Amino acid sequence: MTLSRFLQIYLSSLPYLGWIRSIPTERQKIITQAYKKLEMVSLNLINRKKAEIQKEMQGLSKADFDEKEGHYDATGVARGKDLLHLMMRANMAEDVSEKEKLSDNELLGQITTLLLAGHETTSTQTTWTLHLLAEHPEIQRKLREEIHEHFGKGMERQIGYDEISSMKYLDCVVKEAMRFSSPVPTTIRVSSEDDVIPLSRSYHCHNDPSKTFDRIPISKGQEILIPIQAFNLSTDIWGPTAQQFDPTRWFEESLPSNARNSGLPLHLLTFIAGPRGCIGNRFAIAEFKALLVGLVGRFNFESVQGWEVEPKQTIVVRPRIVGQEHVGPQMPLRISRI
Incomplete structure (x- = not known):
């Protein structure tokens, strides 16, 4: 956050000055270019998938195509299992x-x-x-023991x-990591x-300590900051050890x-809640667990x-090293094969 960026955001929030937010800046140019690149890659994916599906479906209904046997590639692996393929196949039925x-834009x-x-x-x-597991080798060792118990x-x-x-300690480590260091704070x-x-x-009340309040009035159109990490680390909710990384708090009797x-x-x-909550939370957890099993099962991190x-x-929230800020985001770890 540069001074000019701060002033742009602040001034654009004032009455009649909203147009200041649209002034092109170097940061905005980078974001626009990156998003155009992302859209180009995504559009190429759509076009390639569309050609594949048109060839495969050949006028079949979605139900018939779902039941179609022999939907495998040359190596015998089932095709069309990825989310984009399934979404587009239903879209083209x-x-x-x-x-x-x-639509293609959607x-x-x-x-x-x-x-x-x-x-x-x-x-x-x-x-x-x-990084947390490297700082808590005993937790890392216990997690690895459970991984090896299941996968050898x-x-x-x-x-x-x-x-x-079904892995209980893995589940505790994953939930505690998401509580202790939410990627979106x-x-x-x-x-x-x-x-x-x-x-x-x-x-x-700040102006009159003799008065108190227990609710906050909100106006239509008002922006509300949701402090995800503050909630996840609140001692009112998680007790006196809220600031400590402790997977055992997730055992049924300890929560x-x-x-x-x-x-x-x-x-x-971490995943918010309600109609605007994260719709991919279960997938994210499964993906995260699979990554940890594959990495911690094979490597030791220090x-x-x-x-x-x-x-x-x-x-x-990205990591960087104090004194090496010019390098940008980095997380150096010593890694050795198990």
Whole structure:
């Protein structure tokens, strides 16, 4: 955040100065170029998939095509299992009405969402979790023991969804990592109507300490900051050890009652909640678990002594090394094969 960027955001929030936000800056040019590249790649994917599916479907209904046998490639592996293929196949079926189909622009939006929201968050979460495991070798050792118990010391068995879903300590490590270092620390929502947000307790007014308030009035169109990481590390919810990385808090008998009764997915704010919550949370967790099993099962991770890692917030929280800020985001770890 440069001074000019800060002034641009601040001034554009004032009455009649909203046009300042549209002034082209070097940062905005980079973002525009990156998004154009992303759209180009996504469009190439759509066109290639569309040609494949048209050749395969040959006038079949979606139901008939789903039941079609022999849908395998030359190596005997089933094709068309990826999300984009399934989405486009349904979109191109003759028995699906036009109003239920997505336009190419809508498909483009779906792909860019999957690439941006799905890839970057899981990648960042994995980065910070390996750092946490390097700083807590006993937790890393215990996780590896469970992994080898399920998949063998040589990791010879294939990683399957049912098996990683049954691993209790892996589940605890994953949830604690998502609590302790959420890749997206804050987000913003805009109120669609006037409302009142009730608070969990009363607070003293800043201007008159003799008065208290226990709710906040919200106006239509007002931006509301949702402090994801602050909630996940709150001692009111997680108890006095909230600032510590401790997977055992997720065992059934150890989970704090305030967290248990929060009504949030996984008892965390990491995936938000409600109609604007993350629709891919179950997929993200399964993907994250598979990555940890594959990495921790095969490699040991240690911190680099004397190098201090600090968080740097962009849209996600990336790591960098104190004194090496000019290098940009990095997470140096000493890695050795098991």
